[in-house]
Amino acid sequence: MDRKKIVIIDDNKDYTFTMGVFLEKNGFEVHTANNGEKGMEMIEKEKPDLVLLDVMMETLFSGFEVGRKIRQHPEMKEIPIIGISGMHNEIKVKFEKETDEDYFQPDEFFEKPADKDAVLNKINQLIG
Amino acid sequence: MNQNFQVISSSPDQLYQMIIDLLPCYISIQNNDLEILYTNKSFLNDFGEATGRKCHDVLKCSAFMCGECPVKKSFEDNAIHFGEDSVLTREGAPIQLLVYAVPIPAGRDRSVIEFSIDISKIKNxxxxxxxxxxxxxxxxxxxxxxxxxxxxxxxxxxxxxxxxxxxxxxxxxxxxxxxxxxxxxxxxxxxxxxxxxxxxxxxxxxxxxxxxxxxxxxxxxxxxxxxxxxxxxxxxxxxxxxxxxxxxxxxxxxxxxxxxxxxxxxxxxxxxxxxxxxxxxxxxxxxxxxxxxxxxxxxxxxxxxxxxxxxxxxxxxxxxxxxxxxxxxxxxxxxxxxxxxxxxxxxxxxxx
Structure with missing residues (x-):
């Protein structure tokens, strides 16, 4: 059986590497990118089953841009997105502002440091 | 008057003047045109001679009235008003003031007392x-x-x-x-x-x-x-x-x-x-x-x-x-x- 595909986008290379190892060990095919642009390219190329997305990379909301682009994409808008970030309060406000240009709603959100098993459970719920 | 005060001032007027001058706050009296009629010594020391000049000219080097002027509000409704504002001392140093405007009920030529306290340290x-x-x-x-x-x-x-x-x-x-x-x-x-x-x-x-x-x-x-x-x-x-x-x-x-x-x-x-x-x-x-x-x-x-x-x-x-x-x-x-x-x-x- 084909393994489910996950794209991890995070500007923290340690996170993409270690989370990548974790998800591979748990039976997923993992692709990683360390910025929004590369992440978007990877999503278009790999057509993943789920995206694990750091919503606040470098330029404050570049992860939000990726999320919004996925949600607006005719073929990819249904891909589940799990948002992650170290800045919980700021993100909460952002998720509530539907008027923002880069607003999008992830399927789930985890605050860093996120419990890997909790993330895995959620992934299994969404695409398992 | 208390004996002790008589030692340092010869009349009640002198005593009140001294107290007003010693107060660590800026006091001015202004008319309806925001023209300064009187200032205490602290005001004079930090903002220079101001009598006859407009308040905004003295405190802000501006020809225009401030947006939120507590003195003007006091003239309008005869009540006490207060606000915070940044002003410039005579040396050009910016300071932050807490300003109170208190109307003086005195016949036709009404005026307003403006008390200001330097709150720059608190703001910092x-x-x-x-x-x-x-x-x-x-x-x-x-x-x-x-x-x-x-x-x-x-x-x-x-x-x-x-x-x-x-x-x-x-x-x-x-x-x-x-x-x-x-x-x-x-x-x-x-x-x-x-x-x-x-x-x-x-x-x-x-x-x-x-x-x-x-x-x-x-x-x-x-x-x-x-x-x-x-x-x-x-x-x-x-x-x-x-x-x-x-x-x-x-x-x-x-x-x-x-x-x-x-x-x-x-x-x-x-x-x-x-x-x-x-x-x-x-x-x-x-x-x-x-x-x-x-x-x-x-x-x-x-x-x-x-x-x-x-x-x-x-x-x-x-x-x-x-x-x-x-x-x-x-x-x-x-x-x-x-x-x-x-x-x-x-x-x-x-x-x-």
Missing amino acids: TQKELALLGRSVALISHGIKNLLEGLHGGEYVVDEGLREENWPLVEKGWKVVKNNIIDISMIAQNILYSSKKKALTIEKVKPGEMVKRVVSMLNEKALSMGVSLRAEVNPYLPEARLDQFTIKKMLINLISNALEACERDREKNNHFVVARALAYNELQYKFEVEDNGIGMDEDMRKKIFQEFFSTRGTSGTGLGLSVVETIVKEHQGKIEVESVPGQKSLFRIIFTY
């Missing part, structure tokens, strides 16, 4: 507290990211050990080590920012210091895909430095340069060079140059501010402020050159 403390709040948040986010890295690295090492997969152990261990370096840097910067310690000046070879720090950070640079190298003049005389703090300075500068490279997506090959070279006969220089993301003029002005960070959630905003303090403590000078999108160079000049 408020700003510092707000900055402190933001800094705690910034530092917490930085530490959270590093903890995430440590946990992740630990997991990969465990997995590698379980499977006896030594390349995986090695990769995981690198993640752990890099995060340990970063955590120790943050902890040392916090400590350095929070308490001042006397320098321990010793004779040191500047080139040796650069080589030591470069070799310490080499592995981290490699894992970030950046080529880090030292360029030193081995014939530089020994300099009088505090080794501990200069090492911290170099670690901060090189770490920043590595980050600047990591954040640059335009170039394929990145380098950071740390140098210790002669500047002139009496001075030598440390330089850290990178071909990373660069800075614009606006950012260059802010980088030495405490708790200013360009690194989103990963910076604590302490690194370059610590560098500046260390350079000042050694009576040195910092020069910054940068071209956005191309390069940055930090030059620290010290006298032997």
Whole structure:
């Protein structure tokens, strides 16, 4: 059986590497990118089953841009997105502002440091 | 009148005048046109002769009335009003005032007394507290990211050990080590920012210091895909430095340069060079140059501010402020050159 595909986008290379190892060990095919642009390219190329997305990379909301682009994409808008970030309060406000240009709603959100098993459970719920 | 007061003033009028002049606040009486009719001594001392001039002319050097004028409001409804405003002293120094306007009920020619208290110190403390709040948040986010890295690295090492997969152990261990370096840097910067310690000046070879720090950070640079190298003049005389703090300075500068490279997506090959070279006969220089993301003029002005960070959630905003303090403590000078999108160079000049 084909393994489910996950794209991890995070500007923290340690996170993409270690989370990548974790998800591979748990039976997923993992692709990683360390910025929004590369992440978007990877999503278009790999057509993943789920995206694990750091919503606040470098330029404050570049992860939000990726999320919004996925949600607006005719073929990819249904891909589940799990948002992650170290800045919980700021993100909460952002998720509530539907008027923002880069607003999008992830399927789930985890605050860093996120419990890997909790993330895995959620992934299994969404695409398992 | 009380006997004691009679000793220092001959009449009640003189006593009241003295009290008004001694009060640590500015008092003026103004008419409906905001023309100043009277000022106390504190007002005169700090804002100069104001009688006959408009309040906004004296306090703000402006021909126009202030937007929210408590005095004007008091004239309108005959009630007490207050507000805060920034004004300029006669020397041109900006101060923040808490202003109360109290109407004087006196027949047809009504007037309003304006009492103002200098609250600049309170305002500065408020700003510092707000900055402190933001800094705690910034530092917490930085530490959270590093903890995430440590946990992740630990997991990969465990997995590698379980499977006896030594390349995986090695990769995981690198993640752990890099995060340990970063955590120790943050902890040392916090400590350095929070308490001042006397320098321990010793004779040191500047080139040796650069080589030591470069070799310490080499592995981290490699894992970030950046080529880090030292360029030193081995014939530089020994300099009088505090080794501990200069090492911290170099670690901060090189770490920043590595980050600047990591954040640059335009170039394929990145380098950071740390140098210790002669500047002139009496001075030598440390330089850290990178071909990373660069800075614009606006950012260059802010980088030495405490708790200013360009690194989103990963910076604590302490690194370059610590560098500046260390350079000042050694009576040195910092020069910054940068071209956005191309390069940055930090030059620290010290006298032997």
